Amino acid sequence: MLLVDGEPVTSSSALSGSSRTGSSGRELVAALMGNPGLCAASERLRATPERRISSGPEGPRNVYVFQREYATVDPARVELVGTDEMTTCVGVIIRNNKTGMISISHMDFPKIVEGGFKQMLxxxxADNAPFDVHLIGAFDDSSTKIEFITCWVVHSSGGKRNKQEGYSHPLCCKIVEVLHKYEQQFHLRSFCVLGNNTMTDSYGNARPIVGGFVMQTSSGVVTPASFEMASRCPDEIVRRIRVSVSSYDPNWKAKLLETYDTHADIFQIAPTRWMPDWAEIAFSLNELSDSEVLLQCSTSPAAEPPHFVETDRRKWKYLMENPDWEDTFPKYSPRVFHRTNDGSWSRQS
Known part of the structure; x- marks a missing residue:
């Protein structure tokens, strides 16, 4: 059940004293978007200076999740947990205030929401006290000029989307609907999505205001953030590739990708398979111009960060050089990385 300011949320009022089972996600989103307390919280978050996260001996011990990944962290081991590069995706944080344990995900498509929350929780x-929840990202892309995505290597599960609806709104609706169905209470602290997280640039394009964030694990405080490449933790390209190819691996159907073992404080990059023809597809995509890559391979071409195209080309180069998935995940085993004394990561298997 979703709570705002300690009160159950209903479709008719975000401050009602009773819940109504069966409330649709659309009705819940409408109620939450109009809630004064959540609007004020979004305003405070947008006004907070963005924190730049770096790596190295002086950097904080952090865990970062890429698109469609999740991780659960122990505050005794990790100082910061976060994600960035969000446009039409939603960053989700759930915190057990009694134990301090935190689960974070970067959700990108409605079909992974229900299974994803099971993994996160x-x-x-189990706790009778409400868990704190923050939902951040997913700007209002309903006016996008791109009606569907053809680049299935990058957005393999994106599919066709109604122009007036965009990608962000259906995802937000599914998230709040699933959370509201749980017996566990979730106190919604941030709802910085859709219209609460949208600006217009000088060219008239809608863009997200907050595209990344971190949570201080000891306090539960959330701050806008961006991450240097090395601070996104180990195995960047392989983890990015998993987002694309996982949709064709039945082991990951309707699930978030496993990436971090909280008990051992190691990154354990769960394996996935891809077909040999991915190399041919990657070669074809790499022949596109930069503008064509943006138009065909993004749900939000006008809102992507500057490194979007370059990152895609690095993924395609890897697939061309490694057409056999077993070279990356021998015997379908995970890739394991241990944290070193200087804060970097060393691969063990």
Missing amino acids: ELLG
């Missing part, structure tokens, strides 16, 4: 424990 598994290590948080």
Whole structure:
């Protein structure tokens, strides 16, 4: 059940004293978007200076999740947890205030929401007290000029989307609908999405205001953030590739990708398979111009960060050089990285 300011949320009022089972996600989103307390919280978050996260001995011990990944962290081991590069995706944080345990995900498509929340909640424990929840990202892309995405290597599960609806709104609706159905209470602290997280640039394009964030694990405070490449933790390209190819691996159907073992404080990049023809597809995509890459491979071409195209080309180069998935995940085993004394990561297997 979703709570705002300690009160159950209903479709008719975000401050009602009773819940109504069966409320649709659309009705819930409409109620939450109009809630004064959540609007004020979004305003405070947008006004907070963005924090730049760096790596190295002086950097904080952090865990970062890429698109469609999740991780559960223990505040005794990790100082910061976060994600960035969000346009039409939603960053989700759930915190058990009694234990301090935190689960974070970067959700990109409605079909992974229900299974994803089951994964996120598994290590948080059962508790009668409400868990804090923050939902951030997913700007209002309903006016986008791109009606569907043809680049299935990048957005393989994106599919066709109604122009007036965009990608962000259906995802937000599914997230709040699933959370509201749980017996566990979730106190919604941030709802910085859609119209609460949208600006217009000098060219008239809608863009997200907050595209990344971190949570201080000891306090639960959330701050806008961006990450240097090395601070996104180990195995960047392989983890990015998993987002594309995982949709064709039945082991990851309707699930978030596993990436971090909280008990051992290691990154354990769960394996996935891809067909040999991915190399041919990657070669074809790499022949596109930069503008064509943006138009065909993004749900929000006008809102992507400057490194979007260059990152896609690095993924395609890897697939061309590694057409056989077993070279990356021998015997379908995970890639394991341990944290070193200087804060970097060393691959063990």
